[in-house]
Amino acid sequence: MSTAAPRILVIEDSLMLIRPLCRMVNKQGFVAVPVTSMAEVRQALADDPRFMAAVADYCLPDAPNGEVLPLLLENRIPTVVLTAHNDMQTRERVLCMPVVDYIPKESPSAFEYVMKMLRRIRINPGIKVLVVDDSQAVRQFLRLQLERHLYQVLEAADAEEALGILRHESGIKLVLTDHDMPGMDGVRMTSTVRRFLDHTRLAIIGISGSQDPTMTARFIKAGADDYLQKPFNYEEFFCRVTRNVEFVENLQALQESANKDPLSGLSNRRHFFEQVASLRHNYSVAVLDIDLFKRINDGFGHDIGDQVICQTARLLESFFPDDIIARFGGEEFVILAQPLDAPDMLRQLDKLRRALANLSISTPLGDLRFTVSIGMAAAEEADISTLLKQADNYLYQAKHNGRNQVCGGIIDQTSDPASVASA
Ligand SMILES: Nc1nc2c(ncn2[C@@H]2O[C@H](COP(=O)(O)OP(=O)(O)OP(=O)(O)O)[C@@H](O)[C@H]2O)c(=O)[nH]1
Numbered sequence: 001m002s003t004a005a006p007r008i009l010v011i012e013d014s015l016m017l018i019r020p021l022c023r024m025v026n027k028q029g030f031v032a033v034p035v036t037s038m039a040e041v042r043q044a045l046a047d048d049p050r051f052m053a054a055v056a057d058y059c060l061p062d063a064p065n066g067e068v069l070p071l072l073l074e075n076r077i078p079t080v081v082l083t084a085h086n087d088m089q090t091r092e093r094v095l096c097m098p099v100v101d102y103i104p105k106e107s108p109s110a111f112e113y114v115m116k117m118l119r120r121i122r123i124n125p126g127i128k129v130l131v132v133d134d135s136q137a138v139r140q141f142l143r144l145q146l147e148r149h150l151y152q153v154l155e156a157a158d159a160e161e162a163l164g165i166l167r168h169e170s171g172i173k174l175v176l177t178d179h180d181m182p183g184m185d186g187v188r189m190t191s192t193v194r195r196f197l198d199h200t201r202l203a204i205i206g207i208s209g210s211q212d213p214t215m216t217a218r219f220i221k222a223g224a225d226d227y228l229q230k231p232f233n234y235e236e237f238f239c240r241v242t243r244n245v246e247f248v249e250n251l252q253a254l255q256e257s258a259n260k261d262p263l264s265g266l267s268n269r270r271h272f273f274e275q276v277a278s279l280r281h282n283y284s285v286a287v288l289d290i291d292l293f294k295r296i297n298d299g300f301g302h303d304i305g306d307q308v309i310c311q312t313a314r315l316l317e318s319f320f321p322d323d324i325i326a327r328f329g330g331e332e333f334v335i336l337a338q339p340l341d342a343p344d345m346l347r348q349l350d351k352l353r354r355a356l357a358n359l360s361i362s363t364p365l366g367d368l369r370f371t372v373s374i375g376m377a378a379a380e381e382a383d384i385s386t387l388l389k390q391a392d393n394y395l396y397q398a399k400h401n402g403r404n405q406v407c408g409g410i411i412d413q414t415s416d417p418a419s420v421a422s423a
Pocket of ligand 1: 306331
């Protein structure tokens with residue numbers, strides 16, 4: 001399948017500007033298609049109209065009054081307008097059209113802002129925003145504004161409907177809520193949402209036309225991240241929407257990097273224990289260790305050793321898609337499966353062991369094969385540390401018996417554990 005980089009139509013008649021602009025666009029991982037006039041825009045659209053977005057100069061030699069904008073919008077191309085005209089009239093004229101944004105060239109950070117907008121146009125179609133307002137006209141107005149930036153918009157006519165959507169729909173990163181609604185008001189709805197969705201999952205912006213000077217504080221104290229006083233202008237609206245969505249994204253990225261092992265992408269040890277804490281007893285735990293890994297590093301180099309770790313992680317995920325898998329460190333992995341079914345787990349672990357032994361990694365020094373040893377323990381009542389210790393004992397047994405095998409059993413708290421071994 002083709003994974004071609006998205007194309008961006010860059011429309012600018014100044015050669016001084018178009019070169020650095022295209023360079024920046026390409027650096028973001030897009031393909032810039034430079035054109036310098038309205039005639040060239042027509043030609044580019046006739047050649048291939050599939051552009052992810054356009055960065056358009058408002059004033060072109062053959063289209064001095066923004067005539068290029070309706071042409072781009074007719075072709076449904078999200079358009080960021082760059083202009084040297086920073087007067088109110090031009091600004092109003094441009095923002096009357098459903099462009100993404102209007103950026104004066106005079107600002108030294110104008111190009112940076114354009115890049116940020118392009119990144120958002122790429123990401124926003126995957127982000128859901130929920131608009132909560134009892135007025136259909138207001139919901140429709142907010143929907144149109146948000147769709148300029150390509151967000152997926154959901155609507156709720158009151159707090160009850162909004163809470164239902166938030167409980168069942170995943171991927172909502174932002175809620176825009178009115179305050180005065182029949183039934184539960186926006187402030188109460190915000191504090192209810194915060195009981196089950198924290199700031200890492202969702203940002204909330206309160207919106208109200210009320211003249212009550214305490215409204216901002218009431219929303220923020222209830223758990224909102226921001227507040228907009230009606231009427232607001234389009235640019236302020238988007239600055240706040242973008243800032244709040246980015247805030248959630250940054251928190252999620254931080255959380256992800258705190259929880260994940262950067263090499264394999266699996267959970268790290270700390271996150272493993274965090275996940276396990278919320279589980280009831282009655283599970284199986286397996287500890288997997290790559291055999292003679294030091295030899296792989298010494299013989300093929302650390303980069304190939306890293307590849308072995310990553311390939312092992314991918315197979316682990318495919319054999320245990322619904323379970324908790326973590327890289328504990330070095331060449332050691334842990335799998336926690338629930339509910340307890342020790343014989344099934346042993347069989348699945350042995351299939352995994354054989355699949356890994358059959359894997360061949362091609363390296364500059366020839367094909368590499370490797371094996372793993374696995375220890376597994378299951379119990380109805382034992383806590384995680386007892387199980388891990390027992391699984392580790394079984395792992396030691398597997399290594400001691402010659403490696404490339406699974407050893408494990410069910411822990412009977414009242415007697416010595418029975419052992420099952422498969423070679
Ligand atoms: N490439 C790579 N090597 C690592 C990483 N973390 C730890 N290691 C290496 O893993 C090796 C582990 O070796 P040992 O603990 O001696 O175990 P082993 O060679 O697998 O021997 P057995 O466990 O007895 O089969 C050490 O050489 C570490 O340097 C990593 O992230 N990448």
